[in-house]
Amino acid sequence: MPPRGQSDPTMLGCEFVLYWMHHAVRGHENPSLDVAICFARMLGLPLLVYHAVCEQYPYASDRHHTFILQGARDVQRELADRGISYVFHLQRCGTRGSHLRDLVRRSAILISDEMPVEPITGWTQRLVTMCETPILSVDSSCVVPVPLVKRAYTRAFEYRDATRRLYAQRVTAEYHDQPSDCAMFEGELPFETIDLQRADLAQLTAACQIDHSVAPVADTPGGTRAGYARWEAFKKKGLRSYARRRNDAADHSGVSRLSAYFHFGMISPLRVAREATEFAAEKFLDELLIWRELAFHFCFHMGEKVDTLDGIPDWARETLFQHAGDRRTEHHSWETLSRGVTGDALWDDCQQSLLKHGELHNNVRMTWGKAFLKWTQSPERALQMAIDLNHRYALDGRDPSSYGGLLWCFGQFDRPFEPEQPVLGTVRPRELDEHAQRINLEKFRSVVHRPIVARPPSVAIVGAGIAGLIAARTLADHGLQVRLFDKSRGVGGRLATRRTTEGLRFDHGAQYFTARDNRFLRYVRSWVDDGVVAPFSGRIVHLRAGEVLGEKSDTPRYVARPTMNVLAKHLADQLDVRFETTVSELQRVGTARWRLIDAQQQSLGEFDRVICNCPPPQSAPLLAGHSDLSKRIQTIKMNPCWAVMMHRSNRSESLDFDGAFVDSSPLSWICRDSSKPGRQVDSGECWVLHASAAWSIEHLEDDPNNVSEALIEAFAKATGEAAGKLQYVAAHRWRYAIPVDVLEESCLWDSTEGLGACGDWCGGPRVEGAFLSGMAVAGQLLREVTIDRPAFHAGEELFADQ
Numbered sequence: 144m145p146p147r148g149q150s151d152p153t154m155l156g157c158e159f160v161l162y163w164m165h166h167a168v169r170g171h172e173n174p175s176l177d178v179a180i181c182f183a184r185m186l187g188l189p190l191l192v193y194h195a196v197c198e199q200y201p202y203a204s205d206r207h208h209t210f211i212l213q214g215a216r217d218v219q220r221e222l223a224d225r226g227i228s229y230v231f232h233l234q235r236c237g238t239r240g241s242h243l244r245d246l247v248r249r250s251a252i253l254i255s256d257e258m259p260v261e262p263i264t265g266w267t268q269r270l271v272t273m274c275e276t277p278i279l280s281v282d283s284s285c286v287v288p289v290p291l292v293k294r295a296y297t298r299a300f301e302y303r304d305a306t307r308r309l310y311a312q313r314v315t316a317e318y319h320d321q322p323s324d325c326a327m328f329e330g331e332l333p334f335e336t337i338d339l340q341r342a343d344l345a346q347l348t349a350a351c352q353i354d355h356s357v358a359p360v361a362d363t364p365g366g367t368r369a370g371y372a373r374w375e376a377f378k379k380k381g382l383r384s385y386a387r388r389r390n391d392a393a394d395h396s397g398v399s400r401l402s403a404y405f406h407f408g409m410i411s412p413l414r415v416a417r418e419a420t421e422f423a424a425e426k427f428l429d430e431l432l433i434w435r436e437l438a439f440h441f442c443f444h445m446g447e448k449v450d451t452l453d454g455i456p457d458w459a460r461e462t463l464f465q466h467a468g469d470r471r472t473e474h475h476s477w478e479t480l481s482r483g484v485t486g487d488a489l490w491d492d493c494q495q496s497l498l499k500h501g502e503l504h505n506n507v508r509m510t511w512g513k514a515f516l517k518w519t520q521s522p523e524r525a526l527q528m529a530i531d532l533n534h535r536y537a538l539d540g541r542d543p544s545s546y547g548g549l550l551w552c553f554g555q556f557d558r559p560f561e562p563e564q565p566v567l568g569t570v571r572p573r574e575l576d577e578h579a580q581r582i583n584l585e586k587f588r589s590v591v592h593r594p595i596v597a598r599p600p601s602v603a604i605v606g607a608g609i610a611g612l613i614a615a616r617t618l619a620d621h622g623l624q625v626r627l628f629d630k631s632r633g634v635g636g637r638l639a640t641r642r643t644t645e646g647l648r649f650d651h652g653a654q655y656f657t658a659r660d661n662r663f664l665r666y667v668r669s670w671v672d673d674g675v676v677a678p679f680s681g682r683i684v685h686l687r688a689g690e691v692l693g694e695k696s697d698t699p700r701y702v703a704r705p706t707m708n709v710l711a712k713h714l715a716d717q718l719d720v721r722f723e724t725t726v727s728e729l730q731r732v733g734t735a736r737w738r739l740i741d742a743q744q745q746s747l748g749e750f751d752r753v754i755c756n757c758p759p760p761q762s763a764p765l766l767a768g769h770s771d772l773s774k775r776i777q778t779i780k781m782n783p784c785w786a787v788m789m790h791r792s793n794r795s796e797s798l799d800f801d802g803a804f805v806d807s808s809p810l811s812w813i814c815r816d817s818s819k820p821g822r823q824v825d826s827g828e829c830w831v832l833h834a835s836a837a838w839s840i841e842h843l844e845d846d847p848n849n850v851s852e853a854l855i856e857a858f859a860k861a862t863g864e865a866a867g868k869l870q871y872v873a874a875h876r877w878r879y880a881i882p883v884d885v886l887e888e889s890c891l892w893d894s895t896e897g898l899g900a901c902g903d904w905c906g907g908p909r910v911e912g913a914f915l916s917g918m919a920v921a922g923q924l925l926r927e928v929t930i931d932r933p934a935f936h937a938g939e940e941l942f943a944d945q
Contacts, residue, residue, distance in 0.1 A: 601749075
């Protein structure tokens with residue numbers, strides 16, 4: 144498209160021509176690269192190819208990061224062979240900065256790959272406002288570039304007719320790369336470029352603040368070499384039968400599975416189209432050129448509308464709004480949908496294909512996408528959910544073709560269908576139960592639930608606190624065999640609830656939690672949707688000697704309902720947990736497995752990997768002699784905390800707050816526990832008192848009765864009100880309650896020994912910190928077994944003759 148910006152590209156002081164590579168990640172048949180070479184030659188300036196991956200793109204995860212890094216590794220090698228200057232920057236801890244902006248300001252002109260969807264459109268527009276450098280976007284994704292078609296088409300036959308001549312001219316045309324005869328930039332850069340040929344991609348990804356719960360896909364590695372290997376295999380054994388087999392989602396080799404490589408431009412659509420023409424593969428070409436490029440042109444002309452219902456036709460929007468109030472027979476939260484546990488067999492298999500393998504056959508994707516309208520509270524929410532789950536898990540997510548497929552589910556590129564139906568109105572229906580009858584569901588399930596790697600490891604997790612639970616669930620959702628062991632009678636660790644014979648309940652451990660990180664916040668919102676969690680809107684104050692010093696209600700707080708350990712039980716659902724089992728020792732078995740030994744010196748089984756989710760004084764001895772991790776863990780000191788639970792006979796009329804941080808007292812926190820959502824009592828009120836760390840250390844071995852007496856007296860002094868008649872009192876000692884110093888790392892992992900550790904003493908001393916730590920250690924394990932590791936092929940060739 145035309146350059147954007149105001150300055151003359153021949154202006155003095157410009158150091159180079161900059162090519163920002165992001166969606167044409169290849170060193171051949173790349174129009175963006177060739178345009179950059181031509182400008183460098185014309186302006187007499189050196190060329191610099193800049194490729195970067197940041198942490199802020201939507202749905203950034205280990206899966207997307209790894210695929211991009213693998214592609215970058217290939218293009219780095221390819222451009223080096225051509226003598227082209229290529230630099231790669233990965234945003235991570237210690238290397239963050241506005242490097243693209245700064246490079247653009249130093250350049251005579253910026254050449255960018257055209258990608259007509261967010262975040263690229265937004266980033267490009269910000270560069271226009273921040274820099275005077277001209278910006279030129281080049282379409283390297285389409286055989287018919289988007290500037291050649293002057294409007295958006297919404298029907299495939301109309302687009303086919305309008306572009307017939309253009310395709311006839313361009314599909315078979317040979318592509319000739321520009322010679323790399325311009326100078327190459329060798330000056331200073333504001334960052335250290337990464338040599339990806341020697342880099343450990345798993346370690347690089349671990350250093351990024353992204354979603355570590357979505358694993359890389361061993362079966363679909365990124366890069367030009369892997370992309371063309373798949374294309375060559377498909378040409379040999381799948382292309383000729385494509386028209387006959389393409390609609391069978393149970394036929395894993397019936398389609399090319401190239402969409403992720405096209406999305407990032409790791410293979411050339413120009414080459415693929417040219418070679419497919421030699422096979423007279425008309426139906427494949429129709430999908431590649433007409434349907435795929437129709438979506439690109441549509442997104443180019445529609446802009447930001449494609450992320451909303453403004454991206455569908457008026458008739459579809461009107462009919463969906465007219466039926467927005469129709470009764471939904473089911474409602475599913477984001478978490479239920481994302482994990483594929485709705486209870487509908489076909490839909491769940493579709494979602495688990497996305498979750499485990501980053502792909503979903505287009506024929507079932509259409510049925511998968513239609514279901515959101517009936518399972519969410521509004522058409523807007525349905526589209527939002529479809530976009531989220533597709534873009535988060537699919538390797539081709541955020542592609543214009545993805546938008547095309549999703550918007551089709553809501554009526555785009557289609558026509559009204561009569562008669563009207565509940566919820567859908569006149570939008571074309573695709574019922575799950577009807578589709579399930581048309582597909583070989585057993586065969587489809589074998590494709591979906593194939594292992595994510597050739598040899599999936601078995602995993603033991605010692606400790607069923609929040610970190611251990613989310614680690615276990617993340618691994619289990621990816622198909623790994625996981626078993627948890629906990630010495631207690633229930634899950635949750637300090638996310639605990641005391642139940643009494645009188646029917647009282649006290650949250651005597653974690654009192655509430657906050658959510659600051661989006662990786663955790665999306666789960667919290669889903670738990671609220673499911674009724675597992677509720678906002679705690681009680682009045683929280685700062686208290687000293689009966690005087691309220693200030694309000695402490697600036698941070699949203701949440702509690703599980705009706706008790707805190709309900710959240711732990713929710714996370715533990717369907718996990719294999721062995722309770723009242725103390726793991727006292729790890730024994731090495733051979734060179735790659737571990738045997739767990741209990742307190743009675745009995746074997747608890749053998750496992751390939753072991754993760755410790757215990758307090759540091761318990762994790763360190765388990766790992767001692769096996770891994771240097773134990774030395775790091777030994778440096779962590781945990782403070783104790785005495786907790787007192789009391790039920791007052793009468794409700795207080797003078798204490799007009801629900802919780803308080805207490806100063807100058809043996810207490811650090813007090814809370815009217817019965818004021819939390821779902822915890823009302825028939826009479827009186829329940830209070831939980833937490834002692835300060837200093838007082839708990841001083842009185843660590845005191846008799847619980849004496850502790851209760853002392854802290855109840857401190858309650859009276861802190862509030863200015865005597866506790867009065869108490870119907871229930873008990874004290875509980877948390878020996879390892881709060882970490883004094885938290886490790887900077889979100890978890891610890893020893894890839895050589897296959898041992899890891901996680902908990903709230905890694906990354907952050909809160910429920911949120913524990914959750915993210917468990918997610919991080921699961922990510923460490925998943926990266927280790929998937930990145931550049933053999934995939935599972937069930938003893939079959941990828942493309943079998945049929």
